[in-house]
Amino acid sequence: xxxxxxxxxxxxxxxxxxxxxxxxxxxxxxxxxxxxxxxxxxxxxxxxxxxxxxxxxxxxxxxxxxxxxxxxxxxxxxxxxxxxxxxxxxxxxxxxxxxxxxxxxxxxxxxxxxxxxxxxxxxxxxxxxxxxxxxxxxxxxxxxxxxxxxxxxxxxxxxxxxxxxxxxxxxxxxxxxxxxxxxxxxxxxxxxxxxxxxxxxxxxxxxxxxxxxxxxxxxxxxxxxxxxxxxxxxxxxxxxxx
Amino acid sequence: xxxxxxxxxxxxxxxxxxxxxxxxxxxxxxxxxxxxxxxxxxxxxxxxxxxxxxxxxxxxxxxxxxxxxxxxxxxxxxxxxxxxxxxxxxxxxxxxxxxxxxxxxxxxxxxxxxxxxxxxxxxxxxxxxxxxxxxxxxxxxxxxxxxxxxxxxxxxxxxxxxxxxxxxxxxxxxxxxxxxxxxxxxxxxxxxxxxxxxxxxxxxxxxxxxxxxxxxxxxxxxxxxxxxxxxxxxxxxxxxxx
DNA sequence: CCAAAAGTGTTGGGCCTACACCCATGG
DNA sequence: CCATGGGTGTAGGCCCAACACTTTTGG
Numbered sequence: 001x002x003x004x005x006x007x008x009x010x011x012x013x014x015x016x017x018x019x020x021x022x023x024x025x026x027x028x029x030x031x032x033x034x035x036x037x038x039x040x041x042x043x044x045x046x047x048x049x050x051x052x053x054x055x056x057x058x059x060x061x062x063x064x065x066x067x068x069x070x071x072x073x074x075x076x077x078x079x080x081x082x083x084x085x086x087x088x089x090x091x092x093x094x095x096x097x098x099x100x101x102x103x104x105x106x107x108x109x110x111x112x113x114x115x116x117x118x119x120x121x122x123x124x125x126x127x128x129x130x131x132x133x134x135x136x137x138x139x140x141x142x143x144x145x146x147x148x149x150x151x152x153x154x155x156x157x158x159x160x161x162x163x164x165x166x167x168x169x170x171x172x173x174x175x176x177x178x179x180x181x182x183x184x185x186x187x188x189x190x191x192x193x194x195x196x197x198x199x200x201x202x203x204x205x206x207x208x209x210x211x212x213x214x215x216x217x218x219x220x221x222x223x224x225x226x227x228x229x230x231x232x233x234x235x236x237x238x239x240x241x242x
Numbered sequence: 243x244x245x246x247x248x249x250x251x252x253x254x255x256x257x258x259x260x261x262x263x264x265x266x267x268x269x270x271x272x273x274x275x276x277x278x279x280x281x282x283x284x285x286x287x288x289x290x291x292x293x294x295x296x297x298x299x300x301x302x303x304x305x306x307x308x309x310x311x312x313x314x315x316x317x318x319x320x321x322x323x324x325x326x327x328x329x330x331x332x333x334x335x336x337x338x339x340x341x342x343x344x345x346x347x348x349x350x351x352x353x354x355x356x357x358x359x360x361x362x363x364x365x366x367x368x369x370x371x372x373x374x375x376x377x378x379x380x381x382x383x384x385x386x387x388x389x390x391x392x393x394x395x396x397x398x399x400x401x402x403x404x405x406x407x408x409x410x411x412x413x414x415x416x417x418x419x420x421x422x423x424x425x426x427x428x429x430x431x432x433x434x435x436x437x438x439x440x441x442x443x444x445x446x447x448x449x450x451x452x453x454x455x456x457x458x459x460x461x462x463x464x465x466x467x468x469x470x471x472x473x474x475x476x477x478x479x480x481x482x483x484x
Numbered sequence: 485c486c487a488a489a490a491g492t493g494t495t496g497g498g499c500c501t502a503c504a505c506c507c508a509t510g511g
Numbered sequence: 512c513c514a515t516g517g518g519t520g521t522a523g524g525c526c527c528a529a530c531a532c533t534t535t536t537g538g
Contacts, residue, residue: 012297014258016332018341055341059332088330088345090258090301099297101343103330156424171489187529191491215489216535223432231526414515431501433518438499457510457516473499 042136199226263388284378441468
C-alpha cells in the first residue's frame with residue numbers, strides 16, 4: 001500500500017491526540033503536571049494532560065491550547081513558551097477503547113504561584129516526579145522518555161532558563177541542573193562554564209537577591225539569546241541514553 | 243476538551259501515515275530513497291516512500307513493512323535494521339486532499355546492490371542528496387530534518403556503522419562521517435578516536451581489504467556493542483542546530 | 485563568631501588538533 | 512620509484528575537575 005492511489009474515504013479510522021509532559025522545579029524537586037481521571041478506564045488514576053487534535057489545528061497548536069486550558073495561563077503566555085515535540089506513541093491497544101495515536105510534547109515552566117489559575121474545567125496539579133504514582137495508559141513511559149530528553153537537552157541547549165523566572169541567580173540555575181540530573185555540581189566550575197558560554201545568560205545591572213535567606217546576595221541574570229551551548233555543559237559521569 | 247468523557251465515534255477523521263527518510267552512502271555521496279509519484283497531486287514529482295498505518299499495527303511496524311515493500315529486502319532483514327522515529331508532521335493542509343498526520347522515520351542502509359530487489363510494486367530508487375529535486379508535500383522539510391538528525395547522531399552514537407557492510411575498514415567508516423557532515427577529517431586522529439572509544443568497533447582477526455585499489459591493505463572491523471559513544475566524536479567547528 | 489552561599493584563583497590531567505613520519509601495495 | 516591510502520608518534524593547547532581561599536550576609 002503506497003500513499004498514492006487511495007480513496008480518501010477508505011482510510012482506517014484513527015483518533016489523534018496530544019499528551020503533555022509539563023515539568024517545573026519546586027522546592028528542589030522535579031514536579032510534573034498531572035490530572036486525575038474521572039472516568040473509566042483508569043478511573044481515579046493520574047494521567048498526563050492532553051486531548052484531541054481538532055480538525056483545523058496542528059498538533060502543536062492543540063498542545064498549546066490544552067496547556068492553556070489545564071494551567072489557566074493566558075493564550076499569549078502559552079504562545080511564547082518553549083514547547084517541544086517528544087515523539088509519537090502509536091501502539092495498537094495503548095487505549096483499550098479505540099485506536100488512538102498520540103503526539104507527545106514536553107514543556108518547561110518556572111515555579112508558578114498556582115497551577116490551575118483560570119478555567120474551572122482545569123483540575124491539574126503538580127506532583128513530585130519519581131513518586132509512587134502509577135499513571136494511566138502508557139503515560140509512565142512517555143514521562144520517562146520526556147525526563148530523559150529534558151536531561152539531555154540541558155547539556156547542549158540553554159533550555160534550563162525556561163525553568164527559572166525572568167530574572168534568576170546562578171544558584172537557582174544550578175539547582176535546575178542538579179534537580180533534573182539528580183547530581184551535585186561544583187559551584188565555582190558551574191559558574192565559570194555558564195558565564196564563559198556566549199549567549200547563555202546576560203547580567204542584570206544592579207540586581208541582587210538572596211537565594212535561601214542566608215549567605216551573600218547573588219547577582220541576577222536573564223536568559224541570553226543563544227539556544228545552543230558551545231561548548232556543552234555535560235553531565236558528570238557522561239551517562240547518556242540514546 | 244480533555245481526554246476523558248469523549249464519544250469514541252465523535253473523534254475527528256484523521257488519516258495516519260508513515261514517511262521514510264532512508265539514507266545510504268554511495269560513491270562518496272549521500273543518497274536518499276525516493277519514489278516518483280504517478281498521480282495528482284504532485285504527479286511526476288519525487289517523494290519519500292511511505293503509506294498508511296494499518297488498523298492493527300504500530301507506526302513503526304508500518305514503517306518496516308513499507309521499507310520492505312519499497313526496497314525488496316526480506317522481512318527478517320528489515321526487522322533487524324536500525325529504524326528511528328524522527329518526528330510527526332501534522333500541519334492541516336500538508337496534504338491538499340484530506341487531513342493526514344504523518345509519523346516520519348529515518349533508516350540508514352549500507353550501499354545495496356539493487357534498491358528494488360523483490361516486489362514488483364516497488365519503484366523506488368536512490369537519488370543523490372542535495373540535488374535540484376523538489377519533493378512533493380512537505381517532504382523536503384522532512385528530509386532536511388532527517389539529515390540534521392543523522393548528522394547529530396553520528397556524534398554521540400555508533401550509528402555510522404549502519405551505513406557500512408558487516409565488515410568494513412576505518413577508511414570506509416571515515417568516509418561515512420565525511421559524506422554526512424560534508425567535511426574532511428584528519429585520518430590519524432579519526433583512527434585514534436574510533437579505536438579508543440570502548441565498544442564502537444571490534445577488530446576482525448586476520449582480515450584485510452583494499453579500499454580503492456591502491457595503498458596499503460586496511461584492517462577490517464565489525465560494529466561493536468556500544469550504542470552511545472564516550473567520549474563523543476564531535477564535528478569540526480561545533481556546528482549544531484537544535 | 486559561625487554557618488551558608490556567592491564569587492575568585494590555581495593547578496594538574498585528559499583529550500584533541502595539527503603535523504611529521506613510516507609502511508605496504510599497484511602501476 | 513612514485514602515488515595512494517593505512518598506520519604510528521609527538522608537541523602544544525584548550526578545557527575541565529578538584530579544591531583552596533576570600534567575601535558578604537543572617538543568626
